[in-house]
Amino acid sequence: MTYSKWGSTMIDVSREKLVEMYRKMLEIRYFEEKVFELYGQNLVPGTIHLYAGQEAVAVGVCSALRKEDYITSTHRGHGHCIAKGADLKRVMAEILGRKTGYCKGKGGSMHIADFSIGMLGATAVVGAGLPIATGAALSVKLQKTSQVVACFFGDGASNQGTFHESLNMAAIWKLPILFVCENNLYAMGTSQSRVMLIENIADRAAAYGMVGTTIDGNDVLAVYQTAREAVERARKGEGPTLIECKTYRHKGHSRMDPAKYRPKEEVEEWLKKDPIKRFQDRLFEMNVLTEDEKGEIERAVIAEVEEAVKFALESPYPSPEEALEDVYA
Amino acid sequence: MTYSKWGSTMIDVSREKLVEMYRKMLEIRYFEEKVFELYGQNLVPGTIHLYAGQEAVAVGVCSALRKEDYITSTHRGHGHCIAKGADLKRVMAEILGRKTGYCKGKGGSMHIADFSIGMLGATAVVGAGLPIATGAALSVKLQKTSQVVACFFGDGASNQGTFHESLNMAAIWKLPILFVCENNLYAMGTSQSRVMLIENIADRAAAYGMVGTTIDGNDVLAVYQTAREAVERARKGEGPTLIECKTYRHKGHSRMDPAKYRPKEEVEEWLKKDPIKRFQDRLFEMNVLTEDEKGEIERAVIAEVEEAVKFALESPYPSPEEALEDVYA
Amino acid sequence: MRRISYRDALREALREEMLRDERVFLLGEDIGRYWGGAFKVTKGLAEEFGEERVRDTPISESAIIGVAIGAAITGMRPVAEIMFGDLTALAMDQIANQAAKLRYMFGGQISVPLVIRTPFGGGVNIAAHHSQSLEAWFMHVPGLHVAAPSTPYDAKGLLKTAIRSENPVVFCEHKLLYPVEGEVPEEDYMIPFGTATIRREGTDITIVATLYMVHKALNAAKTLEKEEGINVEVVDPRTLVPLDKKTIIESVKKTGRVVVVSEDCKTAGVTAEISAIIAEEAIDYLDAPIKRVAAMDTPIPFSPPLENFVIPDENRIIRAVKEIV
Amino acid sequence: MRRISYRDALREALREEMLRDERVFLLGEDIGRYWGGAFKVTKGLAEEFGEERVRDTPISESAIIGVAIGAAITGMRPVAEIMFGDLTALAMDQIANQAAKLRYMFGGQISVPLVIRTPFGGGVNIAAHHSQSLEAWFMHVPGLHVAAPSTPYDAKGLLKTAIRSENPVVFCEHKLLYPVEGEVPEEDYMIPFGTATIRREGTDITIVATLYMVHKALNAAKTLEKEEGINVEVVDPRTLVPLDKKTIIESVKKTGRVVVVSEDCKTAGVTAEISAIIAEEAIDYLDAPIKRVAAMDTPIPFSPPLENFVIPDENRIIRAVKEIV
Numbered sequence A, B: 001m002t003y004s005k006w007g008s009t010m011i012d013v014s015r016e017k018l019v020e021m022y023r024k025m026l027e028i029r030y031f032e033e034k035v036f037e038l039y040g041q042n043l044v045p046g047t048i049h050l051y052a053g054q055e056a057v058a059v060g061v062c063s064a065l066r067k068e069d070y071i072t073s074t075h076r077g078h079g080h081c082i083a084k085g086a087d088l089k090r091v092m093a094e095i096l097g098r099k100t101g102y103c104k105g106k107g108g109s110m111h112i113a114d115f116s117i118g119m120l121g122a123t124a125v126v127g128a129g130l131p132i133a134t135g136a137a138l139s140v141k142l143q144k145t146s147q148v149v150a151c152f153f154g155d156g157a158s159n160q161g162t163f164h165e166s167l168n169m170a171a172i173w174k175l176p177i178l179f180v181c182e183n184n185l186y187a188m189g190t191s192q193s194r195v196m197l198i199e200n201i202a203d204r205a206a207a208y209g210m211v212g213t214t215i216d217g218n219d220v221l222a223v224y225q226t227a228r229e230a231v232e233r234a235r236k237g238e239g240p241t242l243i244e245c246k247t248y249r250h251k252g253h254s255r256m257d258p259a260k261y262r263p264k265e266e267v268e269e270w271l272k273k274d275p276i277k278r279f280q281d282r283l284f285e286m287n288v289l290t291e292d293e294k295g296e297i298e299r300a301v302i303a304e305v306e307e308a309v310k311f312a313l314e315s316p317y318p319s320p321e322e323a324l325e326d327v328y329a
Numbered sequence C, D: 001m002r003r004i005s006y007r008d009a010l011r012e013a014l015r016e017e018m019l020r021d022e023r024v025f026l027l028g029e030d031i032g033r034y035w036g037g038a039f040k041v042t043k044g045l046a047e048e049f050g051e052e053r054v055r056d057t058p059i060s061e062s063a064i065i066g067v068a069i070g071a072a073i074t075g076m077r078p079v080a081e082i083m084f085g086d087l088t089a090l091a092m093d094q095i096a097n098q099a100a101k102l103r104y105m106f107g108g109q110i111s112v113p114l115v116i117r118t119p120f121g122g123g124v125n126i127a128a129h130h131s132q133s134l135e136a137w138f139m140h141v142p143g144l145h146v147a148a149p150s151t152p153y154d155a156k157g158l159l160k161t162a163i164r165s166e167n168p169v170v171f172c173e174h175k176l177l178y179p180v181e182g183e184v185p186e187e188d189y190m191i192p193f194g195t196a197t198i199r200r201e202g203t204d205i206t207i208v209a210t211l212y213m214v215h216k217a218l219n220a221a222k223t224l225e226k227e228e229g230i231n232v233e234v235v236d237p238r239t240l241v242p243l244d245k246k247t248i249i250e251s252v253k254k255t256g257r258v259v260v261v262s263e264d265c266k267t268a269g270v271t272a273e274i275s276a277i278i279a280e281e282a283i284d285y286l287d288a289p290i291k292r293v294a295a296m297d298t299p300i301p302f303s304p305p306l307e308n309f310v311i312p313d314e315n316r317i318i319r320a321v322k323e324i325v
């Protein structure tokens, strides 16, 4: 059994929900643009991996989840946090290494977590989140709650051994989990076609007797609809789903990567498929959004992001000795 | 592209080759029975994993290889060694921990190697041989020899991350390798159906864009024919093949395992499918073998095995200080 | 007091903790009804608690640990078994980079109450892939606790502590200890981590020994007493992280001489850390070099005479003691 | 003599060895033309030698090492890159159980001429999964050699030796060293493994330091000389396995005092082994405890003030020296 491709057939979503999804996507976009800017000003220690361009995936999936559902994330995790409902202020503070950040400055951009909203954290070891997410799904099953887990990872991660081991375990134990592969076509400078022969990573699901589907990851409604169905199946005890979302990162892999390994035409083509622009046009078309409302939302989001920056920049760094805390419980 | 199931359609094999294959299978069987006996007499240190029942796989595959081709093996490796042409005496001596063994007593039953015949050795870490075999295939490709590699592993091993990573690499680089999965339906006490949802492990090949096929692993001619085709494709630069051979081990997993986890009927059914008995009947049918010749071969093999035992038992143990040799080159 | 085996003591700890706390569950390869664990530690538990709580897994060591971590950070208390200690290498990222670090990286938001049980050690002729002692790898990873019980009493008491701990614990067992019997009370008890025990009091020299080496050290001590009149104190740390430095150092201060004995390879092993601590904190009390007795720096060979040579025995311990007394 | 960076010195070694011996090839994630390695060490080599010999791989660390092993035992001389040292954990079975042990298990039938290059170390604020120093794990595995060059000269000379060695070498680089420049001759040279070098002669105290810590130790030595009149000798082992015990011990015998400095976590780390050797073999020459300066036993935190606190700096080295002089 595999899903068919919906394209963007209209589905039963309330106006409020649609606007909320739109707003979340904007939050991520503006947030990431701000992080990029701060990075340029030398205010962000270490490295960054921006989520801009992939917003439809995080928002589409997280919109299908409840607050108590779990997600796991990656080095490219800001979007996942925000989509799951994290506080921009504390995300930004963490990225800037401040004491008020979600992890008190210990984690940074690549290791944000917010357990209060079911965000089980990001790992920077590519592929390492898959078994952990699978374990959370087992936990849910053993505790007989009706939670589900969404595990985000990249195309590159799908070549790790943990992908294989985790999907197999989730399948045999019929765990309530969505394996969400964000196929942005590259792992650093390595295009998918150089490291796997198959075109659709979702086809790997068959190796585990799992349901798999490949969708347009820049169409937030397609993502939402697919995730909703997978969540439903998961909650009913029908097991895991591998959802491959084809998408694209707007920037380079990290920091100052100019991403010269991507053909210019390819980049241009994908920029045209900008998920926010597409969703916005759709919302206009559907009369869900007016230009005025759009402007209002944008202003609110920009203000929120600015507030986050202000909060972060005004927050103190942790004091050195705090490094010794939290090693053990 | 997948192979069809041949059953045992007749193929172009010389009489000598058929008899040689039969003889090798007998060698393995008698050898293993002897090891079992010696184990009962407390002459074998450590543990043993017998190959009896699976002879058609090793012999079928290795008969399709040249001497200079490579194989890698597992904890259940005696059969692979013998099929590739190892000297029974030195295999037995190794199993008994003697200085004259292939590895001077350092390896034992689970770690036999004979590089002079392309037997690249056995690893006792389940699944660890797959990337190593893949590397040998890369080596062959880089050195532009026409060798191929056959990598043996079990059904259990196919759930390891290394399976995934290795098959993918072999596929993308079109390496000359046969991944030979000996599916004996169990990994220790764990039946395949409890640890994977799919029935045929060869179906996993599709996840890598690789050719995969499932065959009757107790039909030595089917194995041989399949391996020959895969070897041919490999030598032509057409890449790897995953060959799943359904088979069965006659004894328990190791040592004194009574294998109570296997239903009696299942065991009986498989004993009826004994690969040696089947091949023998076939050879009679085809008038390749007479009862007299059979008796002669049996006597010769028994004598050879006895000689191996004698050689091993008369061989000295290594002296303790030899433990310090061979750590570094 | 009743005497039971180390194996049975471990099983009792698992069983009692599973009865006490339904969040406790076990996972690993062939730990269930069909095998009961390679060393039979979990035998009978699947029958009692069901396959959900005594969970057979595919051969996927990374995922076993990863799954256990995921369960641990979401309210469960998993006890994962890795069938042989050597195979922890396959799960090293999950153990050292994930289990050990999640709490820290996430600023203390969660704890990772996970126990990883695994047998180390040689002596049963199963060669280089099934005989190592790798405790030192885990000692080197902040965030992990490392237990190393040498008796049935400690096995049970420490395993209970491990299961109730909020921290990830690498629980090191030893193949040769499973059949060893010793006194174990019927009633519930726990042994706090970081408390060494003095297995034998003595005045002339201290031997610090772990796991199966504790028994070899005690034998050596007996021989030394009888044949040389050397009065040996034997200290068993019981947990390597946290390490009860105080007891070790007090003993060394008393005797002025020390031999550190462990079955892992010498270089950068358990004995290195314990020696280094003594050299840093108690050197003024020493009347002799700090001796280390450990496995030779080789893989563990298969053939009995080779393996016996590589792994420390009583004679090597005796020789080391005699060199500095 | 001309001065080039550590990064360029490494690249020269790779390039020259590839020109010299066509069996040498490189593999790793994004080492090829599209990226040139995360730290640009292999930049330009794919263009020169082609994609067959400078081989980009999928993100599959276990298979990268396993494939390299398979190639090494069948006539090739692979140099594998693991993008960050922390990620060796993913390949630990292949490194420690396979590469290190195959020769031994197979009774010396083959050697495993494999180099695993990987950058360790912190200081660039990339947190717990990209900043560790794990040399000690590999020191603890017989069968492996462990190189740890601290200068461009050593980087080139040791890498050439590693590539021509028949043994598997874990070649530890350090992120902060890549841009560091130093003298490197134009002509071919190799540095034998197991030869320490004295970076600075002194009489009052010995500092044994590795990798980036060599530079911090030298700075500390300068300050100590100037401000306290303490004359420090700095010994850089250059390879951790084999370790040049002789040079270390001779220095300690001369000065009578020693501080061992390494960036890895203190417990069961590099400093433990070096301390333990001194305590075992040269204790009679010591006038003070053996001090260790190492990273705190915590994961590496992200935020700069935290990371700076955890990783040893000149001040901690100076304090340790002053405690025992």
Ligand SMILES: Cc1ncc(C[n+]2csc(CCOP(=O)(O)OP(=O)(O)O)c2C)c(N)n1
Pocket: A049, A075, A076, A124, A125, A126, A127, A153, A154, A155, A156, A157, A158, A184, A186, A187, A188, A253, D029, D059, D061, D083, D087, D090
């Ligand atoms: C196991 C591992 N290998 C390598 C790296 C270095 N690295 C960080 S991100 C990345 C690419 C990941 O690609 P993908 O999974 O497609 O995610 P994306 O960056 O495209 O979102 C690599 C190789 C790492 N962090 N972990």
Ligand SMILES: Cc1ncc(C[n+]2csc(CCOP(=O)(O)OP(=O)(O)O)c2C)c(N)n1
Pocket: B049, B075, B076, B124, B125, B126, B127, B153, B154, B155, B156, B157, B158, B184, B186, B187, B188, B253, C029, C059, C061, C083, C087, C090
């Ligand atoms: C990585 C690893 N996990 C567990 C073991 C213990 N073990 C040895 S053989 C075996 C079963 C292997 O099953 P399979 O791959 O099907 O091979 P078979 O024994 O059936 O030939 C197990 C679990 C091991 N040696 N290595």
Ligand SMILES: [Mg+2]
Pocket: A154, A155, A156, A182, A183, A184, A185, A186, A187, A188
């Ligand atoms: Mg990607």
Ligand SMILES: [Mg+2]
Pocket: B154, B155, B156, B182, B183, B184, B185, B186, B187, B188
């Ligand atoms: Mg099997």
